[in-house]
Amino acid sequence: MRRKHVVAQTVSLFAVAAALAGCTVDGNAVNDSDPAANAVVDVKSLDTGKYPTEPRKPFGEATGDEVVTYDAQRMAQYIVAPFEIDADLTNMGLPMQVLYSTTNVRAVVGDDVANVKANDAILYGYVVSASTPDETIRAGTKRELNNFVTRYITPADATAAANQMADAYLKRPKATTVRVDGMSGSRVISVPGNTNGTTALVSITAHNTYVLFTYYQTTDAQKDQLQPAIKKAVDLQTALIDQFPATPTKAEREARNQPKKQLIMDQNHILIYALPYTDQEIKDAKVKTPNPGNVRAVYGPRSMSFFSSDPPADFRLLNEVGSTANAMDRATVYRAKTPEGAKKIMDTFENSNRARGMKPVPAPPNLPAARCLSEVTQNVTGYWCEVSYGRYVAELVGTDPKDVYQQTSAQYVIFTKADQKAN
Structure with missing residues (x-):
């Protein structure tokens, strides 16, 4: 999905593909009238390497630590995107991940703030970050x-x-309480920014069983934007988190006299069709995103935009084509409502990637339904391919072209066995 492409271990650059769409012949885009665009693929002729070619079995009920990870990944769709607070905040960055405990929160707010006693009761959370x-x-x-x-x-x-x-926060040098109209339920604090000539506001709000936190920093010349943005962030986040169908804790179930309900992973039946990482790769953090907790996950359009180089446009597009459940694993998989919607995603992202300087390279052997591009970052060449079948589209990335081609071919074979009516 047009993610930023960092070819060394933090490879990004999401894009997607569509069935019966324009494809590539020797790396050049062709239209639907070209025979290669609708060529029948002989799956037996594809080099899939070591990769699986069967969909995974349904994941079933989340248990143990899976509950925290899965619920936090689900929560991501209900975290306000930075561009929804300030339209110019489109350069997504770190930290952006599941918050499992105070250990992760320290990376956002520092040891002194994260280590307060009450944070021992954190169940989980999710953080997103961006700049202009x-x-x-x-x-x-x-x-x-x-x-x-x-x-x-x-x-x-x-x-x-x-x-x-x-x-x-108020124990830090030069930190002061700020009274913002309409924010009586929040603690708002002014602190020096992280570079000279900058100022920041921090808003911390308790809302039901949640704490809503926003840090917003500007240059001193733009300080008039601080209070409106902070208030907007709290207003939007309060309304959005109220929509999150969080899994009830045991205490909540007992208080409401509710029976235990199974938390079924991959409720939309899409992660089973994404080319997977192994358990060991995830455990060893050998994944293509900075945080292993971001993979083996299903995200909505808002949370998918967190990984994009053009978040507002991608958020709009995924909503428009009905790609409401999107799987992120070794492959990133999208499922539009129709093949036409998938084609629109595929074309949009390929055009964008080309516009930002990526160059076409040949598609995998015997797979005209794929499109591939490459770019050089810090003297390392990264490769990106997208492939499609029916309503499903996927993107694969890496630095070894043969490996990326094998991944793409294996993903295509999995797609031929996917349920085209799933939702």
Whole structure:
């Protein structure tokens, strides 16, 4: 999905493909009237290497640590995207991940704030970060934001955590409380920015069993944007997190007299069709994103935009074509409502990648339904391919062209066995 392409271990650059779409012949785009676009693929002729060619079995019920990971990945769709707060915040960055405990929260807020006693009751959370594009640094208008939500065992735990974190912030040099109209339920604190000539506001809000946190930084010349953006962030996040169907804890079920309900992983039946990482690769963090907790996951259009180089456009597009459940594993898989919608995704992302400088390379042998591009980053050549079948589209990335071709071929074979009516 047009993710930023960092070819060494943090490879990004999402794109997607569509069935019966224009494809590539020797790396050149062709249209539907070209025989290669609708060529019958002999799957037996494809080099799939060591990769599986069968869909995975259904994942079933989440148990143990899976519950935390899966629920936090689900929560990501209900985290306000930075561009929804400030339209210029389109340069997605780190941290962007599942928050399992205070260990992860430290990377966002620092040891003093994360280590407050009430944070022992964190169940999980999700954080997303972004800044204005790099060119704004030279123009002196750079702005940046971290936005996260953490879930706690009880509302009292969330209230205690919000107050304790705010108190910890106020112990920092030059930190002061700020009163913002319409934000009486939030603790808002002004702190020096992380570079000279910058200022930031921090908002910490307890809301039911959640703590909503936003850090927004501007240059001193843009300080008038701080309070409106912080208020907008809290208003949007409060409304959005209320829509999250969080899995009830045991205490919540007992208080509501509810029976235990199974939390079924991959409820939309799409992750089973994504070319997978092995358990060991995920355990050893040998994945193509900076955080292993971001893979073996299903995301909605908003949370998929977190990994994009053009978040607003991709958010709109995925909603438009009905790609509401998207799988991220070794392959990233999308499923539009129709093959025509998938074709639109495929064409849009290929055109965008070409426009940003990626060059066409040949498609995998005997697989005219695929399109491949490459680019050089820090003297390393990265390869990206997209492939399609019916409503399903996928993208594969890596630095070894033969390996990327094998992944793409294996993903295509899996697609030929996918349920085209699944939702």
